[in-house]
Amino acid sequence: MTGDDLDLMCVRVVELVTDYMLDLLSAEEQAAIERHLIVCPGCDAFFSQMRVSVRWSAALRGQAEAGTPPESLVELYRKWKAGKPEPEPK
Amino acid sequence: VGGEERIWHDDLALAQAIAAGDEASFVALVSAHQNMLSRLARRWLVESIAEEAVQEAWLVALRSAGRFEGRSSIRSWLCGVLLNVCRARDRIERRTVPASSLVDEAEGDAEPALHPHRFIRSSHHWGGHWRIPPVAWPEPSPEDALLNKELAERIEAAVAQLPPGQRDVFLLRDVEGLSGEEACNVLGIRDTHQRVLLHRARSRIRAALEVYFDQAGGR
Numbered sequence: 606m607t608g609d610d611l612d613l614m615c616v617r618v619v620e621l622v623t624d625y626m627l628d629l630l631s632a633e634e635q636a637a638i639e640r641h642l643i644v645c646p647g648c649d650a651f652f653s654q655m656r657v658s659v660r661w662s663a664a665l666r667g668q669a670e671a672g673t674p675p676e677s678l679v680e681l682y683r684k685w686k687a688g689k690p691e692p693e694p695k
Numbered sequence: 696v697g698g699e700e701r702i703w704h705d706d707l708a709l710a711q712a713i714a715a716g717d718e719a720s721f722v723a724l725v726s727a728h729q730n731m732l733s734r735l736a737r738r739w740l741v742e743s744i745a746e747e748a749v750q751e752a753w754l755v756a757l758r759s760a761g762r763f764e765g766r767s768s769i770r771s772w773l774c775g776v777l778l779n780v781c782r783a784r785d786r787i788e789r790r791t792v793p794a795s796s797l798v799d800e801a802e803g804d805a806e807p808a809l810h811p812h813r814f815i816r817s818s819h820h821w822g823g824h825w826r827i828p829p830v831a832w833p834e835p836s837p838e839d840a841l842l843n844k845e846l847a848e849r850i851e852a853a854v855a856q857l858p859p860g861q862r863d864v865f866l867l868r869d870v871e872g873l874s875g876e877e878a879c880n881v882l883g884i885r886d887t888h889q890r891v892l893l894h895r896a897r898s899r900i901r902a903a904l905e906v907y908f909d910q911a912g913g914r
Contacts, residue, residue: 614814614822614823614824615814615823615824615825616807616811616814616823616824617823619807619808619809620807620808620894622808622894622897623890623893623894623897624890624894627875627890629890645824645825646828647824647825647828647829648825650828650829650830650831651828651829653831653832654829654831654832654901654904654905655897655901657832657834657904658897658900658901658904659869659897661846661847661850661904662850662865662869662870662897662900663869663870663872664843664847665847665850665851665854665870666734666870666871666872675722675725675726675729677750678721678725678729678750678753679718679721679722679725681750681753681754681757682718682721682722682757683718685754685757685758686716686718
């Protein structure tokens with residue numbers, strides 16, 4: 606690490622991973638992290654894990670099946686439009 | 696807040712068309728967002744009342760579509776409508792949705808991404824560096840159905856364990872793909888708070904997967 610990065614300990618780097626991934630850091634902070642990742646296999650593996658974890662999390666979107674069939678909502682819309690917004694009592 | 700306010704013109708036009716009685720616009724909105732609302736309702740409520748809540752949210756949305764001003768995206772507006780419906784129902788059924796984001800203000804404070812024992816103590820010359828570094832995970836192929844199913848189950852279980860504020864930010868952002876601005880609109884929280892909650896949530900999900908891979912590596 607360069608002298609500029611002396612305070613960029615691993616324990617601090619892992620707290621910046623989300624802001625780094627969301628591109629919310631300053632150019633200086635981003636560059637410091639990238640310099641750190643080159644020389645620190647532990648943090649590099651950690652960042653890689655976070656990326657993989659976020660990618661798998663997004664896959665949950667595809668897990669659930671469709672909810673209420675759109676037909677019932679179209680019916681809801683027509684009733685609302687006709688001035689009868691309340692669903693039929695069961 | 697303050698300064699120029701962004702207006703979501705396309706979403707505003709859509710809401711106005713729906714309010715004016717254009718069924719095709721409503722069908723388009725439902726097709727785009729019904730699955731998202733359904734997934735969220737099942738996280739926020741017990742399964743048996745989740746679909747009712749979604750139906751109710753659509754009715755509330757219909758009734759207020761004419762008042763939508765385009766100050767947020769229509770999908771974040773819909774999420775907000777659903778969240779309010781779920782909160783109202785939750786007071787009756789069971790408490791899973793925080794009634795106020797104030798409850799979550801302390802969430803994540805002083806919660807490190809990793810347990811301190813993973814790092815060398817600060818008194819040491821190498822303090823703050825890894826003592827127990829993580830190892831890179833294998834990249835499962837999308838075709839590895841069993842592994843992908845197990846991972847999804849692990850993530851689901853970890854999501855269920857998240858504190859409510861972290862869970863909601865995580866679901867909206869990492870699962871449903873909303874932007875930070877949209878998530879803040881839905882949950883009524885500040886961006887700095889939203890970022891902390893997302894970081895804590897992601898850290899916990901990663902930690903759960905690390906346990907899974909440690910176990911899988913050992914068998």
